[in-house]
Amino acid sequence: MSAGPTDDKATCIRSMEIMSTGTLEDFAEVYTADALDREADEYPPLRGPEGLHRSAERLRGAFSDMRWEVHEAVQDGALVVLHTTMTGHQTGTLTAYGPDGAVSAVFPSRGRSFSATQTHWFRMEGGKIAEHWANRDDMTMGRELGWLPPTPGYIVKMVLARRQAQREAKA
Template identity: 50%
Template structure:
């Protein structure tokens, strides 16, 4: 199996474990010095490097969303893997966003509604483990689907 195929599999696994993985699953996939660039709006414990921070992100997401999964549409290989996905889930708990200082900024109460939004995840995998992650997400689309804001014609 080539390194490129391994990298793609590791990247896909790093998204799978967000919804169902144990801490041991994160230890197996996430490098001890890994950085999640998306943690800046998450709770302070998610901003740690390595599996501990990534696992904290998963727990934070799981408090708000059930039935969460990523449907992989396309994946580009290499030591930098790009995953084009659709994130699907149901909001069953409050979704909390944090300031850069780690204080609660906004809380969106549970809607019980399903959502399905486009996301692109960039995962750097130099030695068979995730060392860096960042994403482009349709947060506005998720907010609309979950009823967090209502859009009216201008």
């Protein structure tokens, strides 16, 4: 039996909630075994609940009090769209990876908070999420966190943190 539109929207809203505090078991309840997160940049790429949970852990390590406020939830067939605002406080380092898995950028914490709008797109399959995309306002987030425009001192911190992350990746 397939889930109805209301259930699908609730599943997608739940997926945003568990990004902040959910366990691997929580992720398995809302994502298919081979779910694809088109926004993840972790390496090696993992699909399914494990990959989504790893993305959540990476974000949790960088942002405390991370959460999403859902403003709108709409569905058309197998597609669910959420309009959200993500908020949090950067208390850890955020590392980004390129398509080859190499460290591409590192953003050390400046201890600031942020609030940025996002739109999340989900393709549903059998009542679970099979695919995820997002449109994020990363420029606002970067400005609020003090990443943009980078000061000379922050650029030095970014370069040193990137070198450290690259050394750790090789170890």
